[in-house]
Amino acid sequence: MPKVLVSDPIDQVGIDILSQVATVDVKTTLSPEELLQVLPEYDAIMIRSGTKLTKEAVEAGKNLKIIGRAGVGVDNVDVPTATRMGIVVVNSPEGNTIAAAEHTLAMMMSLSRFIPAANASLKGGKWDRKSFTGVEVYKKTLGILGLGKIGSHVATVAKSLGMRILAYDPFLTAERAEKLGVHLVELEILLREADYITLHLPKTKETAHLINADRIAIMKDGVRIINCARGGIIDEVAIAEAIKSGKVGGIALDVFENEPLEADSGLRELGANVILTPHLGASTEEAQTNVAVDVAEQIRDVLLGLPARSAVNIPGLRPDVWQKLKPYLQLAEMLGNLVGQLAGGRVDTLNVKLQGEIANSESQPIVVAALKGLLSPALRERVNFVNASIEAKERGIHVTETRDPSVEDYSGSIHLTAHGSQGEQSVTGALLGKSEIRITSINEFPINVAPTHYMLLTLHRDMPGIIGRIGSLLGNFNVNIASMQVGRRMVRGEAVMVLNIDDPLPSGLLDEIVHIQGVTDAFVVKL
Numbered sequence: 001m002p003k004v005l006v007s008d009p010i011d012q013v014g015i016d017i018l019s020q021v022a023t024v025d026v027k028t029t030l031s032p033e034e035l036l037q038v039l040p041e042y043d044a045i046m047i048r049s050g051t052k053l054t055k056e057a058v059e060a061g062k063n064l065k066i067i068g069r070a071g072v073g074v075d076n077v078d079v080p081t082a083t084r085m086g087i088v089v090v091n092s093p094e095g096n097t098i099a100a101a102e103h104t105l106a107m108m109m110s111l112s113r114f115i116p117a118a119n120a121s122l123k124g125g126k127w128d129r130k131s132f133t134g135v136e137v138y139k140k141t142l143g144i145l146g147l148g149k150i151g152s153h154v155a156t157v158a159k160s161l162g163m164r165i166l167a168y169d170p171f172l173t174a175e176r177a178e179k180l181g182v183h184l185v186e187l188e189i190l191l192r193e194a195d196y197i198t199l200h201l202p203k204t205k206e207t208a209h210l211i212n213a214d215r216i217a218i219m220k221d222g223v224r225i226i227n228c229a230r231g232g233i234i235d236e237v238a239i240a241e242a243i244k245s246g247k248v249g250g251i252a253l254d255v256f257e258n259e260p261l262e263a264d265s266g267l268r269e270l271g272a273n274v275i276l277t278p279h280l281g282a283s284t285e286e287a288q289t290n291v292a293v294d295v296a297e298q299i300r301d302v303l304l305g306l307p308a309r310s311a312v313n314i315p316g317l318r319p320d321v322w323q324k325l326k327p328y329l330q331l332a333e334m335l336g337n338l339v340g341q342l343a344g345g346r347v348d349t350l351n352v353k354l355q356g357e358i359a360n361s362e363s364q365p366i367v368v369a370a371l372k373g374l375l376s377p378a379l380r381e382r383v384n385f386v387n388a389s390i391e392a393k394e395r396g397i398h399v400t401e402t403r404d405p406s407v408e409d410y411s412g413s414i415h416l417t418a419h420g421s422q423g424e425q426s427v428t429g430a431l432l433g434k435s436e437i438r439i440t441s442i443n444e445f446p447i448n449v450a451p452t453h454y455m456l457l458t459l460h461r462d463m464p465g466i467i468g469r470i471g472s473l474l475g476n477f478n479v480n481i482a483s484m485q486v487g488r489r490m491v492r493g494e495a496v497m498v499l500n501i502d503d504p505l506p507s508g509l510l511d512e513i514v515h516i517q518g519v520t521d522a523f524v525v526k527l
């Protein structure tokens with residue numbers, strides 16, 4: 001049984017799903033040092049924002065196949081290191097969208113009406129109504145930075161509250177904004193015009209300290225700011241100063257530059273117009289069930305050898321697309337392996353041509369499968385669907401793609417051409433029925449061969465006696481031939497022969513075959 005470590009609190013429903021296929025250890029109080037120590041034991045880890053999977057931690061997870069983030073943000077995971085190591089990183093892109101949007105709206109209302117402070121005052125024995133006169137959101141302008149999933153839901157609800165919505169999101173189309181009834185504007189306009197500003201961006205190099213002293217200076221006096229996205233998008237020192245000076249009328253923060261927020265953070269000292277929650281955006285029963293199921297199912301699937309539906313470091317495939325592509329992925333991997341072995345030395349260019357019914361399919365997974373096959377003789381199990389593209393790039397392999405829907409020899413076929421230090425080799429493969437793999441050409445010689453573990457290929461002149469001589473040589477060395485096929489384009493011209501053999505070829509035999517008169521080249525292939 002594979003082993004899964006759950007290192008943050010996860011809903012039980014997720015643990016139950018993981019337990020179907022794995023031994024699950026729930027250890028939610030590990031120190032970073034303890035995490036490093038135990039990680040090598042595990043095939044998968046399931047986390048929330050509490051666990052920091054730094055470069056060192058990911059590298060310690062030598063047996064990890066998958067990192068599952070039960071939530072959206074993967075900024076606590078060193079994804080490039082995971083990718084290099086061939087570890088799939090998955091998240092739950094939508095499981096907590098509503099929860100985070102509703103927390104944002106609750107923050108906006110609480111800021112407007114001082115609800116946390118009024119509650120504390122009343123419970124503290126007072127009946128103070130004067131200190132807590134609020135403002136209405138109706139007819140006010142809300143500026144949304146990042147109009148993605150959460151930002152969009154906030155916009156929809158805020159519109160129904162009678163707010164005017166401005167949004168800044170350089171990656172969003174005007175059509176999408178228009179559909180949401182939102183005015184897409186430049187950042188500066190939003191900052192100048194908004195009464196409320198809410199952040200729904202990822203934390204990146206570009207968004208770090210996006211809200212800083214200079215930008216606060218151009219905001220409306222008394223602006224209220226909400227951050228339920230990521231700590232560090234707001235400069236905490238600058239915002240605290242702006243609260244003290246009265247420039248900013250209120251802030252509501254769910255996320256912080258350092259989490260947990262330091263006990264002595266100056267933010268804790270600020271008054272009734274500052275609301276702090278301990279990263280609770282995703283903490284609803286519904287969201288926690290959603291993300292736990294979403295991510296545990298993906299971990300289970302990956303451990304069973306199936307694809308993940310929302311991997312952040314490989315393209316996710318919908319189950320129906322995966323079902324259709326799966327035999328073609330196996331075909332592409334086999335062909336990549338075959339053409340790589342025929343090409344012998346270094347391959348510098350691989351062309352992947354999709355023909356017939358798959359010419360219009362999503363090509364990327366097929367290309368990745370071909371690269372995985374191409375690299376697998378050299379990298380063995382180190383190469384997989386996650387890192388094949390990176391490994392190929394690092395080796396200087398240039399990949400091109402072409403499509404030809406007009407090829408109709410088979411319903412769908414894949415043609416690979418590898419160019420390398422020893423010239424060019426090409427192979428084609430197709431499916432017989434729904435999933436039986438056939439090699440249908442080698443170096444443009446038509447054949448129809450079912451690939452087997454060991455194969456011997458010759459390029460030779462089509463003339464009497466050659467096949468017999470090769471057959472006798474194999475017989476002398478006790479190599480059993482399972483089947484044999486010759487492909488040629490013209491009688492007595494160049495030909496290719498493929499022998500499926502039951503045993504590995506003894507050393508030295510290939511040399512003898514190449515020296516048979518009429519044989520121009522020979523290859524042993526192990527698939």
Ligand SMILES: NC(=O)c1ccc[n+]([C@@H]2O[C@H](COP(=O)([O-])OP(=O)(O)OC[C@H]3O[C@@H](n4cnc5c(N)ncnc54)[C@H](O)[C@@H]3O)[C@@H](O)[C@H]2O)c1
Nearest residue numbers: 073100146147148149150169171200201202228229281282
């Ligand atoms: N507080 C919580 O518990 C909680 C819960 C869920 C999500 N989050 C965080 O909320 C944020 C938004 O999540 P989402 O699911 O809506 O993500 P999303 O990917 O759907 O949306 C992010 C949006 O930000 C935009 N964007 C990216 N860079 C930008 C930039 N430099 N300037 C302006 N816009 C930019 C993108 O185009 C996208 O539309 C993330 O940081 C996520 O981690 C927090």
Ligand SMILES: O=C(O)[C@H](O)COP(=O)(O)O
Nearest residue numbers: 048049050071072073282
């Ligand atoms: O990115 C997210 O999904 C949120 O920040 C939620 O984080 P959590 O899973 O630690 O609550």
